[in-house]
Amino acid sequence: MTRTDGPVAIVTGGAQGIGEAVVRRLHRDGATVASLDIDGDRATASATAIDPDQPPLALACDIRDAKQVEQATSQVLELHGRVDVLVNNAGVAAYFDAVTMTEDDWDDVFAVDLKATWLCARAVLPGMRAQGSGAIVNVSSIHSRMTLAGAFPYAAAKAGVLGLTRSLALDNGPYGIRVNAVCPGYTRTVLVQQWLDTQPNPRETAAAVDEVHALGRIGEPDEIAATIAFLASDDASFVTGAELLVDGGLSARFAS
Numbered sequence: 001m002t003r004t005d006g007p008v009a010i011v012t013g014g015a016q017g018i019g020e021a022v023v024r025r026l027h028r029d030g031a032t033v034a035s036l037d038i039d040g041d042r043a044t045a046s047a048t049a050i051d052p053d054q055p056p057l058a059l060a061c062d063i064r065d066a067k068q069v070e071q072a073t074s075q076v077l078e079l080h081g082r083v084d085v086l087v088n089n090a091g092v093a094a095y096f097d098a099v100t101m102t103e104d105d106w107d108d109v110f111a112v113d114l115k116a117t118w119l120c121a122r123a124v125l126p127g128m129r130a131q132g133s134g135a136i137v138n139v140s141s142i143h144s145r146m147t148l149a150g151a152f153p154y155a156a157a158k159a160g161v162l163g164l165t166r167s168l169a170l171d172n173g174p175y176g177i178r179v180n181a182v183c184p185g186y187t188r189t190v191l192v193q194q195w196l197d198t199q200p201n202p203r204e205t206a207a208a209v210d211e212v213h214a215l216g217r218i219g220e221p222d223e224i225a226a227t228i229a230f231l232a233s234d235d236a237s238f239v240t241g242a243e244l245l246v247d248g249g250l251s252a253r254f255a256s
């Protein structure tokens, strides 16, 4: 069921972490939200937990697959008639060595972290152009600006998302469509926990990570979701082609 007056939004990777927080936030703000995730069961469980009475729509979709993206988008269009907001959130971390990484590994990382951003935009842009409005928010990363040893080639993919954001903003601004990027720093999700688990002493590393932030802590998914909700909303009506760093002051300092 379409919710009265609110926008219709698609969020990728909506089953957990930042994506789940975005689904929850947009739903709370009155949007009709479709949560797309490769893990359809988890997306359904998450949507039901967000609102057992009127859950967001959960759709199983592997965003690496153009056909699945088109099908999921068509389903949303059939049900609700329009898409006003796309949040390209789904992403995967990468911890490869440039010498031992295979081409298949490379293609896999870029398929989710970069190509799918275009595939999802491609699916919603015709409708947005026809209606003369729309907002796309791409989730990049602080890795687009500065990165960590061993996180190859995540930084390259996330920097690519910024280039894609600028091009999409320029080419679609004349249609009334805004396209922006959010660059989260460390955010408390499974993705960060998995990285911590690769460290020799995860507890010590977690404490050291907290310490390098101006705010003395890492971010919460709801804090990233709030920024994404702003960029998706009419409050950001003159913001396009922008990248918003949300990192608790991490990048404000250099090592001393």
Ligand SMILES: NC(=O)c1ccc[n+]([C@@H]2O[C@H](COP(=O)([O-])OP(=O)(O)OC[C@H]3O[C@@H](n4cnc5c(N)ncnc54)[C@H](O)[C@@H]3O)[C@@H](O)[C@H]2O)c1
Binding pocket: 012, 013, 014, 015, 016, 017, 018, 019, 036, 037, 038, 039, 061, 062, 063, 064, 089, 090, 091, 092, 093, 112, 139, 140, 141, 142, 183, 184, 185, 186, 187, 188, 189, 190, 191, 192
């Ligand atoms: N957590 C952080 O510290 C952090 C920092 C900067 C940027 N980011 C970015 O934020 C986004 C969300 O990160 P997170 O920490 O919430 O990650 P997460 O791993 O907790 O959640 C990612 C979600 O995306 C889904 N997904 C993965 N591959 C998919 C595919 N092919 N098709 C559809 N869904 C897929 C997963 O099933 C999962 O539900 C990612 O783009 C990530 O790169 C995260």
